Amino acid sequence: MGTTLISVFFLAAVVIIALSVFFTFVPVMLWISAIASGVRISIITLVAMRLRRVIPSRIVNPLIKATKAGLSLTINQLESHYLAGGNVDRVVNALIAAHRANIQLPFERAAAIDLAGRDVLQAVQMSVNPRVIETPVVSAVAKDGIEVKVIARVTVRANIDRLVGGAGEETIIARVGEGIVTTVGSSSSHKDVLENPDRISTTVLSKGLDAGTAFEILSIDIADIDIGKNIGAYLQTEQAEADKQIAQAKAEERRAMAVAQEQEMRARVVEMKAKVVEAESEVPQAMAEALREGKLGVMDYMNLKNIESDTQMRASLGKMNDPRDNQGEES
Template sequence: MGPIEIIGVSIAGLIILMVLLFLFQFVGLYLQAWVSGAKVSFFGLVMMRFRKVKPRIIVENRITAKKAGLEIPTDLLEAHYLAGGRVTNVVRSMVAADKARIDLPWEVSAAIDLAGRDILEAVRTSVNPKVIDCPDQAHGRATIDAVAKDGIQLKARARVTVRTNIARLVGGATEETIIARVGEGIVSTIGSAVNHLAVLENPDNISRVVLEKGLDAGTAYEILSIDIADMDV
Protein backbone atom coordinates (compact mmCIF):
# COMPACT_ATOMS: atom_id res chain seq x y z
CA MET A 1 0.00 0.00 0.00
CA GLY A 2 1.48 3.27 -1.12
CA PRO A 3 1.64 6.55 0.80
CA ILE A 4 -1.43 7.93 -0.97
CA GLU A 5 -3.51 4.89 -0.06
CA ILE A 6 -2.32 5.07 3.55
CA ILE A 7 -3.29 8.74 3.77
CA GLY A 8 -6.67 7.98 2.19
CA VAL A 9 -7.36 5.13 4.60
CA SER A 10 -6.28 7.29 7.55
CA ILE A 11 -8.59 10.11 6.50
CA ALA A 12 -11.47 7.69 5.96
CA GLY A 13 -10.82 6.10 9.35
CA LEU A 14 -10.74 9.50 11.01
CA ILE A 15 -14.03 10.48 9.37
CA ILE A 16 -15.65 7.21 10.44
CA LEU A 17 -14.38 7.70 13.99
CA MET A 18 -15.78 11.24 14.12
CA VAL A 19 -19.14 10.04 12.82
CA LEU A 20 -19.24 7.25 15.40
CA LEU A 21 -18.35 9.66 18.20
CA PHE A 22 -21.08 12.03 16.99
CA LEU A 23 -23.67 9.26 16.91
CA PHE A 24 -22.56 7.79 20.24
CA GLN A 25 -23.80 10.85 22.15
CA PHE A 26 -27.37 9.90 21.20
CA VAL A 27 -27.14 6.25 22.25
CA GLY A 28 -27.71 6.97 25.95
CA LEU A 29 -30.77 9.15 25.28
CA TYR A 30 -32.18 6.61 22.84
CA LEU A 31 -31.84 3.77 25.36
CA GLN A 32 -33.25 5.94 28.18
CA ALA A 33 -36.34 6.72 26.10
CA TRP A 34 -36.73 3.12 24.97
CA VAL A 35 -36.46 1.67 28.49
CA SER A 36 -38.99 4.25 29.76
CA GLY A 37 -41.52 3.35 27.09
CA ALA A 38 -41.30 6.81 25.53
CA LYS A 39 -39.71 5.72 22.29
CA VAL A 40 -37.94 8.29 20.13
CA SER A 41 -36.36 7.34 16.83
CA PHE A 42 -32.57 7.40 16.73
CA PHE A 43 -32.69 9.29 13.45
CA GLY A 44 -35.02 11.81 15.07
CA LEU A 45 -32.51 12.44 17.85
CA VAL A 46 -29.76 13.06 15.30
CA MET A 47 -31.92 15.46 13.31
CA MET A 48 -32.77 17.43 16.46
CA ARG A 49 -29.13 18.40 16.72
CA PHE A 50 -29.18 19.76 13.17
CA ARG A 51 -32.39 21.67 13.93
CA LYS A 52 -30.65 23.22 16.97
CA VAL A 53 -32.95 21.45 19.40
CA LYS A 54 -31.50 20.02 22.61
CA PRO A 55 -32.37 16.30 22.42
CA ARG A 56 -32.04 15.80 26.18
CA ILE A 57 -34.79 18.33 26.92
CA ILE A 58 -37.14 16.65 24.45
CA VAL A 59 -36.42 13.11 25.64
CA GLU A 60 -36.62 13.88 29.36
CA ASN A 61 -39.93 15.71 28.98
CA ARG A 62 -41.38 13.00 26.78
CA ILE A 63 -40.45 10.47 29.48
CA THR A 64 -42.02 12.67 32.19
CA ALA A 65 -45.25 12.91 30.21
CA LYS A 66 -45.31 9.20 29.40
CA LYS A 67 -44.84 8.18 33.03
CA ALA A 68 -47.77 10.44 33.95
CA GLY A 69 -49.94 8.74 31.35
CA LEU A 70 -49.81 11.58 28.83
CA GLU A 71 -48.92 11.02 25.20
CA ILE A 72 -47.20 14.11 23.82
CA PRO A 73 -45.67 13.60 20.36
CA THR A 74 -42.03 14.53 19.90
CA ASP A 75 -42.97 16.88 17.07
CA LEU A 76 -45.05 19.05 19.41
CA LEU A 77 -42.24 19.24 21.95
CA GLU A 78 -39.74 20.21 19.25
CA ALA A 79 -42.04 22.81 17.73
CA HIS A 80 -42.59 24.46 21.09
CA TYR A 81 -38.87 24.48 21.81
CA LEU A 82 -38.13 26.08 18.45
CA ALA A 83 -40.84 28.69 19.10
CA GLY A 84 -38.96 29.77 22.22
CA GLY A 85 -41.28 28.06 24.67
CA ARG A 86 -40.41 26.51 28.01
CA VAL A 87 -41.00 22.85 27.23
CA THR A 88 -40.35 21.61 30.75
CA ASN A 89 -42.78 24.12 32.25
CA VAL A 90 -45.53 23.15 29.83
CA VAL A 91 -45.12 19.41 30.37
CA ARG A 92 -45.02 19.78 34.15
CA SER A 93 -48.13 21.96 34.07
CA MET A 94 -49.99 19.31 32.07
CA VAL A 95 -48.93 16.59 34.49
CA ALA A 96 -50.05 18.71 37.46
CA ALA A 97 -53.34 19.54 35.75
CA ASP A 98 -53.98 15.90 34.91
CA LYS A 99 -53.43 14.87 38.54
CA ALA A 100 -55.82 17.60 39.67
CA ARG A 101 -58.34 16.56 36.98
CA ILE A 102 -58.12 19.91 35.27
CA ASP A 103 -58.71 19.88 31.52
CA LEU A 104 -55.58 21.43 30.03
CA PRO A 105 -54.88 20.48 26.40
CA TRP A 106 -51.40 20.87 24.97
CA GLU A 107 -52.52 23.67 22.65
CA VAL A 108 -53.83 25.76 25.54
CA SER A 109 -50.83 25.16 27.78
CA ALA A 110 -48.35 25.92 24.98
CA ALA A 111 -50.21 29.08 23.95
CA ILE A 112 -50.23 30.39 27.52
CA ASP A 113 -46.51 29.68 27.84
CA LEU A 114 -45.72 31.47 24.58
CA ALA A 115 -47.78 34.43 25.80
CA GLY A 116 -45.21 34.85 28.57
CA ARG A 117 -47.32 33.54 31.45
CA ASP A 118 -46.07 30.95 33.93
CA ILE A 119 -48.47 28.12 33.16
CA LEU A 120 -47.02 25.83 35.84
CA GLU A 121 -47.55 28.44 38.56
CA ALA A 122 -51.03 29.08 37.15
CA VAL A 123 -52.00 25.43 37.52
CA ARG A 124 -50.59 25.32 41.04
CA THR A 125 -52.56 28.43 42.01
CA SER A 126 -55.66 26.97 40.42
CA VAL A 127 -55.31 23.92 42.67
CA ASN A 128 -53.98 25.72 45.75
CA PRO A 129 -55.34 29.30 45.95
CA LYS A 130 -52.89 31.97 47.05
CA VAL A 131 -53.24 35.07 49.19
CA ILE A 132 -52.45 38.55 47.87
CA ASP A 133 -51.74 41.40 50.26
CA CYS A 134 -53.60 44.61 49.54
CA PRO A 135 -51.95 47.02 49.28
CA ASP A 136 -48.68 45.52 48.10
CA GLN A 137 -46.10 46.84 50.56
CA ALA A 138 -43.38 46.24 47.99
CA HIS A 139 -44.74 49.29 46.17
CA GLY A 140 -44.28 51.55 49.19
CA ARG A 141 -47.82 51.58 50.60
CA ALA A 142 -48.56 49.96 53.94
CA THR A 143 -52.29 50.74 54.20
CA ILE A 144 -55.34 51.70 52.17
CA ASP A 145 -56.41 55.13 53.40
CA ALA A 146 -60.04 56.25 53.11
CA VAL A 147 -62.25 58.89 54.74
CA ALA A 148 -65.75 58.16 56.01
CA LYS A 149 -68.54 60.74 55.66
CA ASP A 150 -67.94 61.97 59.23
CA GLY A 151 -64.47 63.13 58.17
CA ILE A 152 -62.47 60.46 60.02
CA GLN A 153 -59.73 58.73 58.04
CA LEU A 154 -59.37 54.97 58.35
CA LYS A 155 -56.36 52.88 57.45
CA ALA A 156 -57.00 49.34 56.26
CA ARG A 157 -55.11 46.29 55.07
CA ALA A 158 -56.76 43.41 53.27
CA ARG A 159 -55.85 39.89 52.25
CA VAL A 160 -57.34 38.64 49.00
CA THR A 161 -57.54 34.91 48.32
CA VAL A 162 -57.49 34.10 44.61
CA ARG A 163 -57.12 31.16 42.30
CA THR A 164 -56.09 31.21 38.67
CA ASN A 165 -58.75 31.17 35.99
CA ILE A 166 -56.80 29.34 33.28
CA ALA A 167 -59.39 30.13 30.62
CA ARG A 168 -58.72 33.86 31.11
CA LEU A 169 -54.97 33.61 31.61
CA VAL A 170 -54.07 34.86 28.13
CA GLY A 171 -55.11 38.50 27.94
CA GLY A 172 -56.42 38.60 31.50
CA ALA A 173 -55.27 41.30 33.90
CA THR A 174 -52.66 40.45 36.52
CA GLU A 175 -52.35 40.63 40.31
CA GLU A 176 -51.68 44.36 40.17
CA THR A 177 -55.17 44.90 38.75
CA ILE A 178 -56.74 42.81 41.51
CA ILE A 179 -54.86 44.82 44.15
CA ALA A 180 -55.84 48.13 42.56
CA ARG A 181 -59.52 47.19 42.21
CA VAL A 182 -59.81 45.85 45.74
CA GLY A 183 -58.12 48.98 47.06
CA GLU A 184 -60.53 51.20 45.14
CA GLY A 185 -63.46 49.10 46.34
CA ILE A 186 -62.43 49.48 49.97
CA VAL A 187 -61.92 53.24 49.58
CA SER A 188 -65.33 53.58 47.95
CA THR A 189 -67.09 51.48 50.58
CA ILE A 190 -65.51 53.33 53.51
CA GLY A 191 -66.22 56.65 51.80
CA SER A 192 -69.91 55.83 51.58
CA ALA A 193 -70.13 54.98 55.30
CA VAL A 194 -71.94 57.62 57.35
CA ASN A 195 -69.94 56.91 60.51
CA HIS A 196 -66.41 55.51 60.81
CA LEU A 197 -67.36 53.67 64.00
CA ALA A 198 -69.78 51.49 62.05
CA VAL A 199 -66.92 50.50 59.76
CA LEU A 200 -64.60 49.69 62.66
CA GLU A 201 -67.26 47.61 64.39
CA ASN A 202 -68.17 45.59 61.29
CA PRO A 203 -65.18 45.32 58.94
CA ASP A 204 -66.68 42.15 57.48
CA ASN A 205 -69.37 44.30 55.89
CA ILE A 206 -66.68 45.97 53.79
CA SER A 207 -65.37 42.57 52.69
CA ARG A 208 -68.86 41.48 51.67
CA VAL A 209 -69.67 44.67 49.75
CA VAL A 210 -66.34 44.70 47.93
CA LEU A 211 -66.59 41.00 47.07
CA GLU A 212 -70.03 41.54 45.55
CA LYS A 213 -68.62 44.09 43.10
CA GLY A 214 -67.22 41.36 40.84
CA LEU A 215 -63.75 42.88 40.81
CA ASP A 216 -62.20 39.83 39.15
CA ALA A 217 -63.97 40.46 35.83
CA GLY A 218 -61.50 40.47 32.97
CA THR A 219 -58.62 39.29 35.14
CA ALA A 220 -56.70 36.03 35.16
CA TYR A 221 -57.99 35.25 38.64
CA GLU A 222 -61.14 34.36 40.51
CA ILE A 223 -61.49 36.13 43.86
CA LEU A 224 -62.55 33.63 46.51
CA SER A 225 -62.53 35.89 49.55
CA ILE A 226 -61.53 39.34 50.76
CA ASP A 227 -60.60 39.62 54.41
CA ILE A 228 -59.85 42.85 56.27
CA ALA A 229 -56.62 42.00 58.06
CA ASP A 230 -56.37 45.30 59.91
CA MET A 231 -58.47 48.44 60.35
CA ASP A 232 -57.43 51.47 62.37
CA VAL A 233 -57.88 55.22 62.63
Protein backbone atom coordinates (compact mmCIF):
# COMPACT_ATOMS: atom_id res chain seq x y z
CA MET A 1 0.00 0.00 0.00
CA GLY A 2 2.82 2.40 0.91
CA THR A 3 4.66 1.56 -2.28
CA THR A 4 1.53 2.31 -4.32
CA LEU A 5 1.09 5.75 -2.68
CA ILE A 6 4.72 6.62 -3.33
CA SER A 7 4.34 5.63 -6.96
CA VAL A 8 1.20 7.76 -7.29
CA PHE A 9 2.90 10.80 -5.71
CA PHE A 10 5.96 10.33 -7.91
CA LEU A 11 3.82 10.03 -11.05
CA ALA A 12 1.83 13.15 -10.07
CA ALA A 13 5.05 15.12 -9.51
CA VAL A 14 6.40 14.07 -12.88
CA VAL A 15 3.15 15.10 -14.56
CA ILE A 16 3.14 18.49 -12.82
CA ILE A 17 6.75 19.14 -13.79
CA ALA A 18 6.06 18.07 -17.36
CA LEU A 19 3.02 20.35 -17.58
CA SER A 20 4.98 23.27 -16.09
CA VAL A 21 7.78 22.82 -18.63
CA PHE A 22 5.23 22.47 -21.42
CA PHE A 23 3.29 25.61 -20.50
CA THR A 24 6.53 27.51 -19.96
CA PHE A 25 7.98 26.57 -23.31
CA VAL A 26 4.69 26.62 -25.24
CA PRO A 27 2.77 29.93 -24.75
CA VAL A 28 -0.69 28.43 -24.78
CA MET A 29 -2.36 31.46 -23.19
CA LEU A 30 -0.79 33.74 -25.78
CA TRP A 31 -2.03 31.41 -28.50
CA ILE A 32 -5.55 31.52 -27.06
CA SER A 33 -5.43 35.35 -26.91
CA ALA A 34 -4.33 35.51 -30.56
CA ILE A 35 -7.08 33.14 -31.69
CA ALA A 36 -9.66 35.14 -29.72
CA SER A 37 -8.43 38.38 -31.37
CA GLY A 38 -8.72 36.97 -34.88
CA VAL A 39 -5.00 36.41 -35.44
CA ARG A 40 -4.43 33.03 -37.04
CA ILE A 41 -1.26 31.53 -35.65
CA SER A 42 -0.32 27.97 -34.82
CA ILE A 43 1.29 26.53 -31.72
CA ILE A 44 4.13 25.22 -33.89
CA THR A 45 4.93 28.77 -34.99
CA LEU A 46 5.12 29.91 -31.38
CA VAL A 47 7.38 26.99 -30.49
CA ALA A 48 9.55 27.78 -33.49
CA MET A 49 9.91 31.35 -32.17
CA ARG A 50 11.19 29.93 -28.90
CA LEU A 51 13.71 27.88 -30.80
CA ARG A 52 14.84 30.98 -32.73
CA ARG A 53 15.24 32.83 -29.38
CA VAL A 54 12.40 35.18 -30.16
CA ILE A 55 10.04 36.17 -27.35
CA PRO A 56 6.59 35.31 -28.76
CA SER A 57 4.80 38.07 -26.80
CA ARG A 58 7.01 40.71 -28.46
CA ILE A 59 5.61 39.60 -31.83
CA VAL A 60 2.09 38.37 -31.13
CA ASN A 61 0.88 41.31 -29.00
CA PRO A 62 1.88 43.98 -31.60
CA LEU A 63 0.35 41.77 -34.32
CA ILE A 64 -2.93 41.63 -32.38
CA LYS A 65 -2.85 45.41 -31.98
CA ALA A 66 -2.19 45.93 -35.71
CA THR A 67 -4.96 43.51 -36.70
CA LYS A 68 -7.46 45.27 -34.48
CA ALA A 69 -6.42 48.61 -36.05
CA GLY A 70 -7.07 47.28 -39.55
CA LEU A 71 -3.46 46.89 -40.68
CA SER A 72 -2.33 43.99 -42.83
CA LEU A 73 0.93 42.78 -41.30
CA THR A 74 2.43 39.32 -41.30
CA ILE A 75 4.20 37.58 -38.48
CA ASN A 76 7.27 37.16 -40.67
CA GLN A 77 7.61 40.93 -41.13
CA LEU A 78 7.45 41.58 -37.40
CA GLU A 79 9.78 38.70 -36.54
CA SER A 80 12.38 39.75 -39.11
CA HIS A 81 12.35 43.31 -37.76
CA TYR A 82 12.74 41.98 -34.22
CA LEU A 83 15.69 39.81 -35.22
CA ALA A 84 17.28 42.84 -36.90
CA GLY A 85 17.27 44.65 -33.57
CA GLY A 86 14.26 46.88 -34.12
CA ASN A 87 11.48 47.90 -31.77
CA VAL A 88 8.42 46.07 -33.09
CA ASP A 89 5.93 47.65 -30.69
CA ARG A 90 7.05 51.20 -31.55
CA VAL A 91 6.88 50.51 -35.28
CA VAL A 92 3.35 49.11 -34.99
CA ASN A 93 2.25 52.10 -32.90
CA ALA A 94 3.69 54.44 -35.55
CA LEU A 95 1.89 52.55 -38.32
CA ILE A 96 -1.40 52.77 -36.43
CA ALA A 97 -0.92 56.52 -35.82
CA ALA A 98 -0.08 57.10 -39.49
CA HIS A 99 -3.10 55.05 -40.57
CA ARG A 100 -5.38 57.11 -38.34
CA ALA A 101 -3.89 60.38 -39.65
CA ASN A 102 -4.16 59.21 -43.28
CA ILE A 103 -0.39 59.37 -43.76
CA GLN A 104 1.17 56.96 -46.24
CA LEU A 105 3.75 54.97 -44.25
CA PRO A 106 4.59 51.46 -45.48
CA PHE A 107 5.97 48.94 -43.01
CA GLU A 108 9.33 48.76 -44.81
CA ARG A 109 9.89 52.52 -44.48
CA ALA A 110 8.81 52.53 -40.83
CA ALA A 111 11.17 49.62 -40.11
CA ALA A 112 14.02 51.39 -41.91
CA ILE A 113 13.45 54.58 -39.90
CA ASP A 114 13.42 52.59 -36.67
CA LEU A 115 16.61 50.70 -37.55
CA ALA A 116 18.27 54.01 -38.47
CA GLY A 117 17.97 55.06 -34.82
CA ARG A 118 15.13 57.55 -35.17
CA ASP A 119 11.90 57.48 -33.21
CA VAL A 120 9.40 56.68 -35.94
CA LEU A 121 6.41 57.19 -33.63
CA GLN A 122 7.65 60.66 -32.69
CA ALA A 123 8.18 61.43 -36.38
CA VAL A 124 4.57 60.52 -37.17
CA GLN A 125 3.34 62.59 -34.24
CA MET A 126 5.46 65.55 -35.43
CA SER A 127 3.96 65.20 -38.90
CA VAL A 128 0.51 65.60 -37.38
CA ASN A 129 1.48 68.17 -34.73
CA PRO A 130 4.36 70.44 -35.92
CA ARG A 131 7.12 71.25 -33.48
CA VAL A 132 8.57 74.66 -32.59
CA ILE A 133 12.36 74.95 -32.35
CA GLU A 134 13.81 78.04 -30.68
CA THR A 135 17.24 79.15 -31.79
CA PRO A 136 19.82 80.52 -29.35
CA VAL A 137 20.71 84.20 -29.45
CA VAL A 138 22.11 84.93 -32.92
CA SER A 139 24.47 87.91 -33.01
CA ALA A 140 24.83 89.76 -36.32
CA VAL A 141 26.31 93.13 -37.34
CA ALA A 142 24.69 95.56 -39.77
CA LYS A 143 26.68 97.68 -42.22
CA ASP A 144 26.69 100.64 -39.81
CA GLY A 145 28.64 98.52 -37.29
CA ILE A 146 25.82 98.07 -34.74
CA GLU A 147 25.30 94.57 -33.32
CA VAL A 148 21.80 93.09 -33.53
CA LYS A 149 20.80 90.10 -31.35
CA VAL A 150 17.96 87.95 -32.69
CA ILE A 151 16.05 84.94 -31.31
CA ALA A 152 13.87 83.07 -33.81
CA ARG A 153 11.25 80.33 -33.47
CA VAL A 154 11.18 77.80 -36.31
CA THR A 155 8.03 75.73 -36.81
CA VAL A 156 8.94 72.41 -38.44
CA ARG A 157 7.09 69.30 -39.49
CA ALA A 158 8.73 65.91 -39.87
CA ASN A 159 9.27 64.79 -43.45
CA ILE A 160 8.88 61.03 -43.31
CA ASP A 161 10.31 60.55 -46.79
CA ARG A 162 13.60 62.15 -45.71
CA LEU A 163 13.89 60.75 -42.19
CA VAL A 164 16.44 58.18 -43.32
CA GLY A 165 19.61 60.08 -44.22
CA GLY A 166 18.17 63.54 -43.48
CA ALA A 167 19.89 66.07 -41.22
CA GLY A 168 18.53 66.82 -37.76
CA GLU A 169 17.48 69.84 -35.73
CA GLU A 170 21.06 71.09 -35.27
CA THR A 171 21.33 71.65 -39.01
CA ILE A 172 18.06 73.58 -39.08
CA ILE A 173 19.24 75.83 -36.22
CA ALA A 174 22.63 76.39 -37.88
CA ARG A 175 21.09 77.28 -41.25
CA VAL A 176 18.55 79.66 -39.71
CA GLY A 177 21.34 81.35 -37.74
CA GLU A 178 23.38 81.70 -40.93
CA GLY A 179 20.40 83.22 -42.73
CA ILE A 180 19.84 85.73 -39.92
CA VAL A 181 23.50 86.79 -39.98
CA THR A 182 23.38 87.20 -43.77
CA THR A 183 20.16 89.22 -43.72
CA VAL A 184 21.25 91.56 -40.92
CA GLY A 185 24.72 91.93 -42.43
CA SER A 186 23.26 93.02 -45.77
CA SER A 187 21.15 95.73 -44.10
CA SER A 188 22.56 99.25 -44.44
CA SER A 189 21.53 100.18 -40.89
CA HIS A 190 20.39 98.43 -37.74
CA LYS A 191 17.33 100.69 -37.78
CA ASP A 192 16.11 98.96 -40.94
CA VAL A 193 16.23 95.63 -39.11
CA LEU A 194 14.34 97.00 -36.11
CA GLU A 195 11.71 98.62 -38.30
CA ASN A 196 11.09 95.49 -40.42
CA PRO A 197 11.91 92.33 -38.43
CA ASP A 198 9.62 90.34 -40.74
CA ARG A 199 12.19 90.95 -43.47
CA ILE A 200 14.45 88.46 -41.69
CA SER A 201 11.72 85.81 -41.65
CA THR A 202 10.83 86.32 -45.31
CA THR A 203 14.45 86.29 -46.51
CA VAL A 204 15.50 83.28 -44.45
CA LEU A 205 12.38 81.29 -45.32
CA SER A 206 12.92 81.86 -49.05
CA LYS A 207 16.38 80.25 -48.96
CA GLY A 208 15.00 76.70 -48.74
CA LEU A 209 16.85 75.86 -45.54
CA ASP A 210 15.07 72.52 -45.10
CA ALA A 211 16.75 70.96 -48.16
CA GLY A 212 18.43 67.71 -47.22
CA THR A 213 16.96 67.66 -43.72
CA ALA A 214 14.41 65.40 -42.09
CA PHE A 215 12.04 68.33 -41.56
CA GLU A 216 9.88 70.73 -43.51
CA ILE A 217 10.01 74.34 -42.32
CA LEU A 218 6.54 75.82 -42.06
CA SER A 219 7.38 79.27 -40.68
CA ILE A 220 10.17 81.31 -39.11
CA ASP A 221 9.07 83.90 -36.55
CA ILE A 222 11.23 86.49 -34.78
CA ALA A 223 10.67 86.00 -31.04
CA ASP A 224 13.04 88.71 -29.79
CA ILE A 225 15.33 91.34 -31.29
CA ASP A 226 17.69 93.61 -29.39
CA ILE A 227 20.61 96.00 -29.92
CA GLY A 228 24.08 95.03 -28.78
CA LYS A 229 27.46 96.74 -28.91
CA ASN A 230 28.86 99.17 -31.47
CA ILE A 231 31.13 96.62 -33.08
CA GLY A 232 32.30 99.05 -35.77
CA ALA A 233 33.62 101.56 -33.24
CA TYR A 234 35.18 98.77 -31.20
CA LEU A 235 37.00 97.42 -34.24
CA GLN A 236 38.21 100.89 -35.20
CA THR A 237 39.53 101.42 -31.67
CA GLU A 238 41.30 98.08 -31.76
CA GLN A 239 42.78 98.94 -35.17
CA ALA A 240 43.97 102.33 -33.92
CA GLU A 241 45.58 100.70 -30.90
CA ALA A 242 47.27 98.14 -33.12
CA ASP A 243 48.54 100.89 -35.46
CA LYS A 244 49.85 102.80 -32.42
CA GLN A 245 51.74 99.78 -31.16
CA ILE A 246 53.20 99.17 -34.63
CA ALA A 247 54.33 102.81 -34.89
CA GLN A 248 55.89 102.64 -31.42
CA ALA A 249 57.68 99.43 -32.33
CA LYS A 250 59.05 100.98 -35.53
CA ALA A 251 60.15 104.13 -33.66
CA GLU A 252 61.91 101.99 -31.06
CA GLU A 253 63.58 100.08 -33.85
CA ARG A 254 64.80 103.30 -35.48
CA ARG A 255 66.05 104.61 -32.12
CA ALA A 256 67.93 101.39 -31.47
CA MET A 257 69.50 101.58 -34.94
CA ALA A 258 70.54 105.22 -34.33
CA VAL A 259 72.08 104.31 -30.98
CA ALA A 260 73.92 101.43 -32.59
CA GLN A 261 75.22 103.67 -35.37
CA GLU A 262 76.33 106.31 -32.85
CA GLN A 263 78.18 103.71 -30.83
CA GLU A 264 79.79 102.40 -33.99
CA MET A 265 80.93 105.92 -34.96
CA ARG A 266 82.34 106.49 -31.51
CA ALA A 267 84.23 103.25 -31.74
CA ARG A 268 85.62 104.31 -35.10
CA VAL A 269 86.67 107.73 -33.70
CA VAL A 270 88.41 106.07 -30.78
CA GLU A 271 90.14 103.72 -33.15
CA MET A 272 91.24 106.62 -35.40
CA LYS A 273 92.52 108.59 -32.39
CA ALA A 274 94.47 105.56 -31.28
CA LYS A 275 95.99 105.28 -34.71
CA VAL A 276 96.87 109.03 -34.66
CA VAL A 277 98.48 108.72 -31.24
CA GLU A 278 100.37 105.70 -32.47
CA ALA A 279 101.50 107.61 -35.56
CA GLU A 280 102.50 110.65 -33.49
CA SER A 281 104.55 108.44 -31.20
CA GLU A 282 106.54 107.32 -34.20
CA VAL A 283 107.32 110.92 -35.38
CA PRO A 284 110.17 111.59 -32.89
CA GLN A 285 111.77 108.28 -33.75
CA ALA A 286 111.53 109.07 -37.48
CA MET A 287 113.02 112.56 -36.97
CA ALA A 288 115.85 111.17 -34.85
CA GLU A 289 116.54 108.60 -37.51
CA ALA A 290 116.53 111.34 -40.18
CA LEU A 291 118.95 113.46 -38.16
CA ARG A 292 121.33 110.54 -37.71
CA GLU A 293 121.24 109.69 -41.39
CA GLY A 294 121.68 113.31 -42.42
CA LYS A 295 118.33 113.50 -44.20
CA LEU A 296 117.19 116.31 -41.88
CA GLY A 297 119.34 119.25 -40.86
CA VAL A 298 119.36 121.19 -37.63
CA MET A 299 117.87 124.25 -39.30
CA ASP A 300 115.13 122.17 -40.78
CA TYR A 301 114.32 120.84 -37.35
CA MET A 302 114.28 124.37 -35.88
CA ASN A 303 112.01 125.58 -38.69
CA LEU A 304 109.62 122.69 -37.97
CA LYS A 305 109.48 123.63 -34.32
CA ASN A 306 108.81 127.27 -35.23
CA ILE A 307 105.96 126.20 -37.49
CA GLU A 308 104.42 124.07 -34.73
CA SER A 309 104.69 126.96 -32.24
CA ASP A 310 103.15 129.35 -34.73
CA THR A 311 100.30 126.93 -35.41
CA GLN A 312 99.53 126.50 -31.69
CA MET A 313 99.58 130.29 -31.20
CA ARG A 314 97.17 130.82 -34.09
CA ALA A 315 94.86 128.15 -32.70
CA SER A 316 94.86 129.81 -29.27
CA LEU A 317 94.12 133.23 -30.77
CA GLY A 318 91.31 131.73 -32.85
CA LYS A 319 89.63 130.26 -29.76
CA MET A 320 89.88 133.60 -27.95
CA ASN A 321 88.23 135.46 -30.86
CA ASP A 322 85.46 132.81 -31.43
CA PRO A 323 82.18 134.21 -29.91
CA ARG A 324 80.75 130.70 -29.49
CA ASP A 325 83.67 129.76 -27.23
CA ASN A 326 83.20 132.97 -25.27
CA GLN A 327 79.49 132.19 -24.78
CA GLY A 328 80.46 128.71 -23.61
CA GLU A 329 82.92 130.14 -21.10
CA GLU A 330 80.35 132.68 -19.83
CA SER A 331 77.77 130.01 -19.41
